[in-house]
Amino acid sequence: MTYDISRIGIDSLNAMQQDMLEASRRHDTIVLLSPTGSGKTLAYLLPVLERIDAAVPSLQAVVLVPSRELAMQTAAVAKAICPDSRPMACYGGRPAMDEHRMMRGLQPRIVVATPGRMIDHLAKGNIQTDDVKMLVVDEFDKSLELGFLPQMEEVMAALRHVRRRILLSATDCPQIPRFVSTTDFFRLSYLVDEEQIPDRITLHTVTSPDKDKLETLGKLLCTLGNTKSLVFVGFRQSVERVQAFLTDKGFFAGMYHGGMEQRDRERSLYRFINGSCNVLVSTDLASRGLDIPGVDNVVHYHLPLDEESYIHRNGRTARWDADGDAYMLLGPTEVLPDYVRDTAVGYGIPSDCQPPSEPKWVTLYIGKGKKDKIGKGDVAGFLSKVGGLERDQIGRIDILPGWSYAAVSRAGIRLLLSRIRGQKIKGIKTVFQIAE
Numbered sequence: 001m002t003y004d005i006s007r008i009g010i011d012s013l014n015a016m017q018q019d020m021l022e023a024s025r026r027h028d029t030i031v032l033l034s035p036t037g038s039g040k041t042l043a044y045l046l047p048v049l050e051r052i053d054a055a056v057p058s059l060q061a062v063v064l065v066p067s068r069e070l071a072m073q074t075a076a077v078a079k080a081i082c083p084d085s086r087p088m089a090c091y092g093g094r095p096a097m098d099e100h101r102m103m104r105g106l107q108p109r110i111v112v113a114t115p116g117r118m119i120d121h122l123a124k125g126n127i128q129t130d131d132v133k134m135l136v137v138d139e140f141d142k143s144l145e146l147g148f149l150p151q152m153e154e155v156m157a158a159l160r161h162v163r164r165r166i167l168l169s170a171t172d173c174p175q176i177p178r179f180v181s182t183t184d185f186f187r188l189s190y191l192v193d194e195e196q197i198p199d200r201i202t203l204h205t206v207t208s209p210d211k212d213k214l215e216t217l218g219k220l221l222c223t224l225g226n227t228k229s230l231v232f233v234g235f236r237q238s239v240e241r242v243q244a245f246l247t248d249k250g251f252f253a254g255m256y257h258g259g260m261e262q263r264d265r266e267r268s269l270y271r272f273i274n275g276s277c278n279v280l281v282s283t284d285l286a287s288r289g290l291d292i293p294g295v296d297n298v299v300h301y302h303l304p305l306d307e308e309s310y311i312h313r314n315g316r317t318a319r320w321d322a323d324g325d326a327y328m329l330l331g332p333t334e335v336l337p338d339y340v341r342d343t344a345v346g347y348g349i350p351s352d353c354q355p356p357s358e359p360k361w362v363t364l365y366i367g368k369g370k371k372d373k374i375g376k377g378d379v380a381g382f383l384s385k386v387g388g389l390e391r392d393q394i395g396r397i398d399i400l401p402g403w404s405y406a407a408v409s410r411a412g413i414r415l416l417l418s419r420i421r422g423q424k425i426k427g428i429k430t431v432f433q434i435a436e
Contacts, residue, residue, distance in 0.1 A: 029165045030186050031187050032190075037319035051133070051164070054084060059111060059132055060133060062111050062135050066142045084109075085110050088111050090118065135156070203344045204328070217231070229296065233282070236283060239255045239256070252279065253277055254268035257283045300313065361408065368428055371402060372426075386425075394407070
């Protein structure tokens with residue numbers, strides 16, 4: 001099946017992706033070890049898409065991922081570069097019955113699923129496996145860490161016709177899942193032991209005169225202006241405290257942690273991705289399994305617990321070939337951990353700095369989505385024709401199963417809301433409101 005990577009803004013493959021394509025043509029089982037942000041999703045999707053038979057309308061490939069967000073993002077990439085693959089994301093948090101109805105209408109050739117939801121569909125007979133010849137396990141080290149091994153083995157037992165397997169990890173996991181023989185896989189590693197973070201990332205230390213580093217964090221973010229910053233803290237309560245402080249100081253800051261409702265977490269992530277807020281405060285939950293484009297800065301408000309956390313946090317910036325900065329905030333008694341072997345540059349904060357200006361975008365929530373047959377073109381056309389927005393006043397649009405988000409110009413948001421209030425999109429009446 002043909003694909004077009006230019007649809008996601010990529011002109012050419014990097015060396016790792018090219019090697020994966022070549023290896024997939026020679027080997028049936030591949031274990032790929034490559035750092036966070038190196039383009040692993042595309043690296044395994046392309047070999048899968050090459051082997052999808054356009055003449056076969058049924059499911060041919062299953063991708064297992066550890067999180068709902070990663071399932072959604074992976075399916076979105078597959079759909080963007082190859083719509084004919086008819087990818088579908090399956091995950092917990094919504095009724096399996098709704099997904100089954102979507103399957104019957106879509107007839108996906110690729111399913112991207114969390115292990116538990118995949119087992120649910122298999123047990124109910126919602127998925128026919130006769131034509132499934134390919135299995136991908138993304139972030140298998142994290143899946144093992146989260147205790148998904150029994151579920152993955154159960155999925156494997158049900159996928160009796162699988163002939164090709166790809167396993168991916170951002171760390172050199174000492175344990176290979178038992179369903180992969182230790183003698184029949186090809187190992188492709190792009191991990192470099194002596195290089196913790198890419199040269200494209202500049203590491204800085206920022207000294208706080210107080211044990212409570214909030215004021216120092218605020219001043220640091222002031223100097224970073226309207227660039228996109230991901231702030232990592234160690235605890236859920238700290239996420240809420242830091243986000244509240246920054247908001248009170250005039251920053252447009254969102255938060256992300258495992259204690260939030262899925263919908264709230266999702267909304268916060270989309271606001272950060274589409275530029276409606278330029279700071280996201282998070283636990284290590286956001287350090288892996290998410291594709292957050294354009295992160296300029298990683299800020300370690302609380303120091304990482306170990307080297308692996310340090311590497312994964314930093315991997316959120318400088319993705320692909322971009323540059324990025326990482327800042328380690330050090331209190332009066334704190335020093336850089338021993339695992340930080342990279343050269344760090346001291347960062348001085350000016351005494352006079354102002355909070356950044358308002359982001360250009362604000363996120364509009366639309367109460368209808370994919371299951372209502374709403375697409376990006378429908379939203380863009382509605383905002384243009386009914387809302388009166390120009391093309392440059394409409395930013396990123398994300399269509400989810402039950403609702404949608406659109407980045408729109410902050411300058412015209414009040415007029416937009418007055419124009420679309422009570423209006424129908426694609427003949428359907430729904431709710432329009434600012435997502436905060």
